[in-house]
Amino acid sequence: MQSVFLKRKIKVKMYPQQVIDALRHVRYPGTGKNLVESGMLEDDIRISGFEVSFSLIFEKDNDPFMKSVVKASETALRTYIDPNVSAHIHTKFVKQNLQSPITLHQSPLHAKHVIAVHSGKGGVGKSTVAANLAIALANKGYRVGLLDADIHGPSMPKMFLAEDCRPVSVEEDGRTLIEPIEQYGVKMLSIGFFVNPEQAVIWRGGMASNAIKQLIQDAHWGELDYFLIDLPPGTSDIHLTLIATLQLTGVIVVTTPQPVALVDARKGVEMFRNEKVNVPILGLVENMAWFTPAELPENKYYIFGKDGGKHLAEELGVKLLGQIPLVQSIREGGDEGRPIAMQTGHPAAAIFEEIASQL
Numbered sequence: 001m002q003s004v005f006l007k008r009k010i011k012v013k014m015y016p017q018q019v020i021d022a023l024r025h026v027r028y029p030g031t032g033k034n035l036v037e038s039g040m041l042e043d044d045i046r047i048s049g050f051e052v053s054f055s056l057i058f059e060k061d062n063d064p065f066m067k068s069v070v071k072a073s074e075t076a077l078r079t080y081i082d083p084n085v086s087a088h089i090h091t092k093f094v095k096q097n098l099q100s101p102i103t104l105h106q107s108p109l110h111a112k113h114v115i116a117v118h119s120g121k122g123g124v125g126k127s128t129v130a131a132n133l134a135i136a137l138a139n140k141g142y143r144v145g146l147l148d149a150d151i152h153g154p155s156m157p158k159m160f161l162a163e164d165c166r167p168v169s170v171e172e173d174g175r176t177l178i179e180p181i182e183q184y185g186v187k188m189l190s191i192g193f194f195v196n197p198e199q200a201v202i203w204r205g206g207m208a209s210n211a212i213k214q215l216i217q218d219a220h221w222g223e224l225d226y227f228l229i230d231l232p233p234g235t236s237d238i239h240l241t242l243i244a245t246l247q248l249t250g251v252i253v254v255t256t257p258q259p260v261a262l263v264d265a266r267k268g269v270e271m272f273r274n275e276k277v278n279v280p281i282l283g284l285v286e287n288m289a290w291f292t293p294a295e296l297p298e299n300k301y302y303i304f305g306k307d308g309g310k311h312l313a314e315e316l317g318v319k320l321l322g323q324i325p326l327v328q329s330i331r332e333g334g335d336e337g338r339p340i341a342m343q344t345g346h347p348a349a350a351i352f353e354e355i356a357s358q359l
Helices: 002-011 016-023 066-080 126-139 205-217 237-245 259-273 308-316 328-335 347-358
Strands: 046-048 051-058 086-093 110-119 144-148 169-172 175-178 181-183 186-190 223-230 250-255 281-291 320-326
Touching: 016 066, 051 066, 066 086, 110 126, 110 259, 126 144, 126 186, 126 223, 126 250, 126 281, 126 328, 126 347, 144 205, 205 237, 250 259, 250 308, 259 281, 259 308, 281 308, 308 320, 320 328, 320 347
Parallel strands: 051 086, 110 223, 110 250, 144 186, 144 223, 250 281, 281 320
Antiparallel strands: 046 051, 169 175, 181 186
């Protein structure tokens, strides 16, 4: 019995590189990349005879793929090295330090101010505010970039009449970069330029976050005065990714006066005010504040309630940047790909000009 054990021990001698090569056959379902390529393998491989120990790094302790990845790693070691391998796999988790955002050391993005436009829930006009604000700033002569970070519901290609546009690649300093689409004086990128608009984007959080990082880091934005980010509604991995990737100047929160929207707007403000996030709230925009029919321009009908956003801003101690009425021309401008801010002199355009001036 002892001679058989010694024979096996002499026959099989593992090396760290064998472990690394074996784990290249294991893919993390969230990204489709193997564990080594994903940077999930910690540099702590220890080998003793048939036993090997190492650590796998996951983003969070409730990762849904953790158990299956550990099991697949054990199988890969026995398959590609030796069936007698005994693996001791430890799991570690990324500790995100949101108080010290990571700067884009090699990114071509150079913006004086990075402003996120956020809403606690969908349907309150966040993208409408982001698009018109970008154009209003461009009209004032500023160099403006706009990132559509709503992976699952990109709307900027349509709002900028650019649904048929496809970004091209350019070479700069030995790097291949994505050239943003420029429309109405605004440089813009959206995942909508790269996917079929008739199909839903069914991506997990990790894939969506990686796509957003690529649109920031691998794009030829050039020198900008303002870089606006149209965030997806609510709170998600994308929000945390952007906070950890960029040094945000601040956030604009969009809401309607309706109580159910105000509840979510309050949550959004508190998220950015959290000590671990600590992003300044530049102000609150109340959209659909009242309805004014074209034939009765002096009348105001408070369909969703009166001054809800104004009162919330006062309660939270943030600035009310503006109240935007519910008028047909704003809706038509977005749907037709010509945002109302382009129509200088229009009463609704003046509201966005005022918000831009306050920024």
